[in-house]
Amino acid sequence: MRSSAYARTEWMEYTRTDRLTIMFALMLGSLMQMIDTSIVNVAVPSMQGNLGATLDQISWVATGYILANVITLPLTGWLSGMFGRRIYLAASMALFTLASLFCGMSHTLPMLVFFRIMQGVGGAALMATAQATMMQIFPPQQLGMVQAIFGLGLMVGPALGPTLGGWIVDNFSWPWIFYINLPVGTLATIMTLMFMHDSKLEPRRRVRVDLVGIALMVVGLGSLQTLLEKGTREGWFESDLIVALTIAAVVCLVAFIIWEMRIEHPLVNLRVLRHRGFSAGTAFAVAVGFGLYGGMFILPVFLQSIRHFTAQQSGMMVMPGALATAVTMPIVGRLVNRFPPRVLTAIGVAGAAISMFLFRSLTSDTGMDQLFWPLMLRGGSMGLLFVPLTLATLAGLPDREMSDGTALYNLSRQLGGSAGIAYLSTFLNHHMDVHFAVLSERVNLYNPAALTWLQALQRGFIAKGMAPSVARLQGLEMVRRMVLGQAAIQSYADAFVLMGIIFAATLPLLLLFEKHSPTHASHGPTVAE
Numbered sequence: 001m002r003s004s005a006y007a008r009t010e011w012m013e014y015t016r017t018d019r020l021t022i023m024f025a026l027m028l029g030s031l032m033q034m035i036d037t038s039i040v041n042v043a044v045p046s047m048q049g050n051l052g053a054t055l056d057q058i059s060w061v062a063t064g065y066i067l068a069n070v071i072t073l074p075l076t077g078w079l080s081g082m083f084g085r086r087i088y089l090a091a092s093m094a095l096f097t098l099a100s101l102f103c104g105m106s107h108t109l110p111m112l113v114f115f116r117i118m119q120g121v122g123g124a125a126l127m128a129t130a131q132a133t134m135m136q137i138f139p140p141q142q143l144g145m146v147q148a149i150f151g152l153g154l155m156v157g158p159a160l161g162p163t164l165g166g167w168i169v170d171n172f173s174w175p176w177i178f179y180i181n182l183p184v185g186t187l188a189t190i191m192t193l194m195f196m197h198d199s200k201l202e203p204r205r206r207v208r209v210d211l212v213g214i215a216l217m218v219v220g221l222g223s224l225q226t227l228l229e230k231g232t233r234e235g236w237f238e239s240d241l242i243v244a245l246t247i248a249a250v251v252c253l254v255a256f257i258i259w260e261m262r263i264e265h266p267l268v269n270l271r272v273l274r275h276r277g278f279s280a281g282t283a284f285a286v287a288v289g290f291g292l293y294g295g296m297f298i299l300p301v302f303l304q305s306i307r308h309f310t311a312q313q314s315g316m317m318v319m320p321g322a323l324a325t326a327v328t329m330p331i332v333g334r335l336v337n338r339f340p341p342r343v344l345t346a347i348g349v350a351g352a353a354i355s356m357f358l359f360r361s362l363t364s365d366t367g368m369d370q371l372f373w374p375l376m377l378r379g380g381s382m383g384l385l386f387v388p389l390t391l392a393t394l395a396g397l398p399d400r401e402m403s404d405g406t407a408l409y410n411l412s413r414q415l416g417g418s419a420g421i422a423y424l425s426t427f428l429n430h431h432m433d434v435h436f437a438v439l440s441e442r443v444n445l446y447n448p449a450a451l452t453w454l455q456a457l458q459r460g461f462i463a464k465g466m467a468p469s470v471a472r473l474q475g476l477e478m479v480r481r482m483v484l485g486q487a488a489i490q491s492y493a494d495a496f497v498l499m500g501i502i503f504a505a506t507l508p509l510l511l512l513f514e515k516h517s518p519t520h521a522s523h524g525p526t527v528a529e
Contacts, residue, residue: 011139018195019137023146025191026130027153029093032184033123034157036100037066038296039165040116042315043174050174053109056233063229064113066418068120070225071218073411074268076128077403084198085403089129090189096122097185104175127154132406133196135394141337143395144387148333151386152326158296159322163315213260213267220252228418232425269404272397278405280512281393282412284345287506288389289416290423291352291499292382297421298428298499299359299371302492306364306485320372321379328383341388342513348385349503349510351377356500360493364485392513424495431494435487443483454479 011019040047040062048058080088099118106112131150138146168176227245234242260266273279296318303314335344355378361370390409397405454475461471 011137013197014137021191021195022137023134023149025188025195026089026126026134027150028184028188029089029096029126029192030130030150031153031157032181032188033096033126034153035161035164036119036123036181037069038158038161039168039177040065042162042165043169043177046169046174047112051107051109051112057109059229059233060109060113061116063226065116065120065123066229066414067222067225068117069124070411070414070418071221072121072124073128073414074217074221074407075214076125076407077132077269077405078267080125080129080132080403085129085133086192086196086198089125089133089196090192092122092125092129093185093189093192094122095119096126097181097189100178100181100185104178128407128410129403131390131394131410132403135402135406136399143391144336145330145333147390148329148383148387151329151390155292155325155329155382155386156322158293159315159318159325161315162300163319166310166313166315210263210265210267213256213263216252216256216259217267220249220256223249223252224415225418228415228422231422232429236426268407269401270408272401272405272408275397277396277513278393278409280509281389282409284389284506284509285393285409285413286416286419287502288382288385289413289418290420291356291503292413293417294420294424294499295356295378295496298424298492298495302362306488306492307366317368317371318375321375321382324376324379325383328380329387332384332387336388336391340514341392342510344388345385345392345513346507346510348381348383348388349507351381352385353500353503355381356496356503359496362489362493362496364489396514420499424498427495427498428488428491431491432484432487435490436484439483439487443479 014022044058044061047053047061051058076088082088083091096119099115099122102115103112103119106115131147134146134150135143164180165177168174168180223245227242227249230245231242236242237246257270260268260270273282299318300314303309303317309317332344355374358374358377359371363370393409394402394405454472457475457478458468458471461474462468466474
C-alpha cells in the first residue's frame, strides 16, 4: 500500500462535479490529439497539390508532429513539476489549439511543418500529463472506469481520424481538418483553468535545468524517430543518412541513460523502472503500440492498394472495430475491480492475437463480410487490454513518480507504434518479393494451366482488334500483374500473422505483474484511517 497521505487524499480536494468536468476536458484534449495523429494522412494529396510539394517533402507534415510529440513526452513529468500541473496542461491545450489555427492558415510548406511541430509539443501533455492527472484526482475504486473512459480517446481516435478527415476533405478543404480543433481546444483549455488546481500536497519542483540531458535526449530520440519514419523510404542501412541517424540515436540515448542515472535531479526519472510491474508494463506497451498502430496502418493500406477503396471508404471499414472498443472499455472499467488485471490483460492479448491470425485469409475479394468479425474481435480485445494494462503498470507507482511513469509508458507505446509501422513497411516489401519469386516459378509457359490462361487472354485481346504480337505482350503483362497482386495479398497475410505472434509472445510478461487488483492494493486503507 502507499504510505503517503497524498495517495489517499488528493482526490478529496475536488468535488464530484469538478472531477467529472476535468475528466471531460481531458478527454476532449486527448481525443483531439489522437485524431490529429492520423487525420492528416488522408489530406496529403490535397496539401501536396495546394502547397506545390513533393511526396517526400509533404511527409514532414506527419513526421514533424510525431517527432515533436516523441521528444516532448519524456519531459512532461519534469515540466508538470516545474510549472504546476494546471498551468502546464492548460498551456499545452492552448498551444495545440493555436497551432491548429496557424496550420489551417499556412500557405507554405515550412510554415505548415513548423506549426505541426508546435502541435506535437502541445499534444504530449494531452496524453501523459492528462493520464497522470486522472490517476491522482479520482478515488481508487473509480480508477478502472475513469481510465476506460479516458482511454476511449487514445484507442478510438486513430480509427476516427481517416474517416473524419476523408469526409472533411471531400466536402470542404484540407485546412478544416485543423480548424475543427478550435472550439474543442478552446473549451478544454477554459474548463481546465476553471476547475483544476495544483495539489496542496505536491509542491512544485525548482531545480536547475538539465541542459546536457535535454541535448542528449533531443538528439537521441529525434534521430531514432526520424530513422523509423524514413528508414523504409531510404532503403535502411543502404543509406548514409540512416546509418548516421542510427549511430547518433545509439550514442546519445546510451549517454542520456548514463547521465540521467548519475545526476541528483534528472530530467527524466528513469529510476521509476526499478518497479517490476512498471517495467513489464512499458515493455508490454511497445507490443501494444506495434499491434495497435501497425494494424491501423496495414489494413487501410491493403484496402486502398488491393481493393482500391478510397480513404473514407477504408476508414468506414475499420469503424466496427472502433465501436467494439468503445463498447468494451466501460465494461472492463467495472471488471477491473473484481478480477486481477493480468487475467483480463491475458484475455485481451489472446483475443488480439487470434484476431490477427483470422486476417491471414485475405483475398482480392475480401470485403466487410469477411472482415467484420475479425475487426470486432480485435477492437473488443484492445478495449479489454488497455484498462487493466494501464492500471497494472501505473497504479502501483508512488505519487511523486506518477507523472514520470505515465510519460515513459506513453512514450513506449508511441515508439512501439512507430517501430511497428517502419518494420511492417519493410516486411511487406520483402515478403512481396519472396512470394512473387515463388509464384513466378509456378506460373510460367511450361505450366499447362498457365499457358492455357495466357492463350485465353491473348484471344480476348485479339478479339478487341489487337495484333497477335501485341496481344501476347498484353497477356503476359496481365499475368504478371495478377501474380504480383497475389504476392501482395500473401505478404499482407504474413504481416497479420507476425502481429499475432508478437501479441502472443508478450504473455510471459504478465507473470511480472501483481496478482491482485492495483486499485485495491495501492490504496488499501480508507480515508478515515
